[in-house]
Amino acid sequence: MYNFKYHKVNTIQEASNLLISCDDPKILAGGHTLIPTLKQRLSQPSDIIDISMIKDLNKIDLEDNKIIIGALCTHNDIASSIDVLSNIDSLSKLAQQIGDPQVRHRGTIGGSIANADPAADYPAAVIALDAKIYTSKSIYNSDDFFVEMFETAISPDEIIQKIEFTIPTASTYRKFRNPASGYAMAGVFIAKFDDIVRVAITGASSVVFRLRDLEDALSNNFTTSVLDNITIDSSDFNDDIHASSKYRGNLVKVLIEEAISDLI
Secondary structure (H helix, E strand, O other), X not given: OOOOEEEEOOOHHHHHXXXXXXXXXXXXXXXXXXXXXXXXXXXXXXXEEEOOOOHHHOOEEEEOOEEEEEOOOEHHHHHXXXXXXXXXXXXXXXXXXXXXXXXXXXXXXXXXXXXXXXXXXXXXXXHHOOOEEEEOOOEEEXXXXXXXXXXXXXXXXXXXEEEEEEOOOEEEEEEXXXXXXXXXXXXXXXXXXXXXXXXXXXXXXXXXXXXXXXXXXXXXXXXXXXXXXXXXXXXXXXXXXXXXXXXXXXXXXXXHHHHHHHHO
C-alpha cells in the first residue's frame, strides 16, 4: 500500500471541496472495493476521503411509491429494512445474496454502483426498477448511468448521495452465483409495472443491460412461452476462466425462465 493523506469528513460539502482541491483523491465508503486495490498497489491515490460518517447518506425512506436508499446504506441495512422488504422484496433478497456477512455489514450500495463491476448485483436492480441516482451535482436515469466495465456517467468530483427505486407491482431476481466470490456469473432482474416490464441482465457482459425485445414480448404476454421466439445473443458475453460466453448465454435463458415463473 502506498502512502496517502487521510481525511474524515462530516458533510458532502467537505468531501466535494476535497475532491476539487486534492491531486488524485478517492472516496472511501465501506471500503470493500477500495481497500483491496490499495493493498495490491493497483491504486495510488494522493488522498483518501472517508465519507462514512455523513449521517444524511445512511437512511432508507418510503415516499410516493418510491424507496429512497442512501448511498451509505450497507447491504445488510437493505436486506433487513422493513420498508424494502414490504415494498420491493426482490431488492431485499438481492442484498441478502451479496458476498458474506462481513461484506454485507460493511459494503454499501453507493460504493457498489459507483464501482460498476460487471458481475455486481445492484446494477440489475437499478436498471430493472427504473431507479434515479442522485449525486452531489446531478440526477441520472438508470439507463444512462452505467457506461462500461467499471465506468459510470458520473464525473470524478461527484459523490453518489442516494438511489430512488420505483416500487413495481411485482419483481424478482434470479442469480447464478460464483461459489467462491458470490458474484453473479449471470443474474436476471425482472420488474413488472402497470404498463411495462423491465428486464435487466448482470454478470453476463461487460456492463449491465436491458433485453428490450423480451420486455416488449412480456408486456403483451407474460408467460414463459415468449422465450420460444427470443434469441439470446451471447457473442459479446464475458468469456473467462469461470464460464464461456456460450455457457453464460444458456444461464441467462434459464434464469429468465425461472424469473418469469416466479411472477406468474
